[in-house]
Amino acid sequence: MKTIYNFSAGPAVLPKEVLKEAQIELQNYSDSGMSVMEMSHRSKVFETILNEAKQDLRDIANIPDNYEILFIQGGASLQFSMVPMNLIKNGKADYLITGQFSKKAYEEAQLFLDAKIIASSKDSNFTTIPNVENLEIRPDADYVYLCENNTIYGTKFKDLPNTNGIPLVADVSSCFLSEPIDVSKYGLLFAGAQKNIGPSGVCVVIIRKDLIQETTFNPTPTLLKYKTYADHDSMYNTPPTFTIYMCGKVFKWIKKQGGLEVLQQRNRDKAKLLYDAIEESTLFKCPVDVNYRSIMNVPFITGNDELDTQFIKEAKAVGIENIKGHRSVGGMRASIYNAMPIDGIQALINLMKDFEERKGHPYD
Ligand SMILES: Cc1ncc(COP(=O)(O)O)c(C=O)c1O
Known part of the structure; x- marks a missing residue:
């Protein structure tokens, strides 16, 4: 087979070793006689896959105990809505706009609360990142939002803003697991899997436990509440089992590296x-x-x-x-x-x- 180098922004290249392992296990996972794709999400075998994936991710990204790891379908884009729906308290949130994905998130947030742009790199055609030092963050903002690595424009925040205790929410879809991360700096971070984590089909959400609350946005559908995922170990309903299995394999690969x-x-x-x-x-x-x-x-x-x-x-x-x-x-x-x-x-x-x-x- 001709060697292919896949420079796709996502879904993206996966480690060859991971693909090979999945191929070997495709029809008979761990002597179960069936593929992970065919197996009940309530089975012991899948429970182990999910728990190991979570623990391995916690280990590699050094995720403190007061943060929950959630696997949610709907891609990173669903978080553009879930974040305001779930974190709303005073009904205000401040956004930094550094490209299309933060703009989309800001526009979506406007459906739920008073979203305000407090910095933007639009004037430079998104070729730079705004200074995060003297941001005019509203003291009663429910959160401050940014997209840490801008997949389309190729920019990355090198420093995070000091939000004075207001939860920082970050879309880290295209930089997560590319380097060590200090999770304690964030209230919530999320990453669509299809870059450094695994195949598409799931978004990893890491949320500080005190932010998992009964949302005041009514009515919020059950499946759009972080609490539902936290209370049911990301298995209130059928999760994307094969995707989670692949993500787990990538986490093990990262450990091995x-x-x-x-x-x-x-x-x-x-x-x-x-x-x-x-x-x-x-x-x-x-x-x-x-x-x-x-x-x-x-x-x-x-x-x-x-x-x-x-x-x-x-x-x-x-x-x-x-x-x-x-x-x-x-x-x-x-x-x-x-x-x-x-x-x-x-x-x-x-x-x-x-x-x-x-x-x-x-x-x-
Ligand atoms: C930084 C960032 N945020 C959000 C998205 C949207 O992700 P999804 O297609 O999973 O909704 C992407 C997609 O490439 C992205 O790069």
Whole structure:
């Protein structure tokens, strides 16, 4: 089989070892005689899968005991509604807008409460991150919301705001498990699985226990309450069993790699290799402010749409898949999550160099 390097932003590349293990176990999991896909979520076997997944995640991300781990369907986008529906007290929340996903979250929050934009990087076309130092956070805001890593624009918050005790809510979909994390800084964080966690179908929500309350937003459907998931161990109804099983395998893989410190170093090395190649290039450019560059999503452009299209086509021909930038920004984007091997980055850089040699700089 031809080697493929999948630079998709999500669903994204998974560790080969994990896929192989799942393949071996597909029809007969742990001598049960059946696939995880076929098994009751109330069975002992699945209960163990769920409990181990939670414990392994708690271990690798160092999640304190006063935080609950929930597995919720509906993707990261459902959290745009669940967060305001569940955390509402005074009916106010402050939002930092750094791209499409925080904008969507802000717009959704307006359905439920008085959502206010307190910082935005819109003026820079989302190529930077606003200063988080003197934010005018309303003292009676129920929470402060941000999207920590902006998958489309390739920016990342390098510091978190001091919210003076107001719960910080973060969408960490595209940076979760790429580096160590201090969970105690957040009231709630969530990540759609389909980047560094596993296949799509579940969102991991980590919430401080005191924030799990009977929501005052009435009526809130049972399945949209964090309390329902917390009270029933994420199994009030049938959870996405196979997805959770795969996530659990990825957590074990992370442990085997040596944990998040090891992955962080690896991710930094991979990102540096690519950013350095872009900086050295006279053809490719990265539009993102150097101080806020993501180590997970790397957008780059030639500045010429035709050349971009040609590059993407040539990339596909040599097994570099899904390098096209998000449809709203164009150009290219390399999503280089945990499971992207360094060989993939090297293959991309080799093609960039070769392409540049052949095309030169169109504006010289
Ligand atoms: C940062 C971020 N938030 C939210 C989403 C939306 O996720 P989902 O499609 O799981 O709803 C994405 C999807 O790529 C994302 O990158």
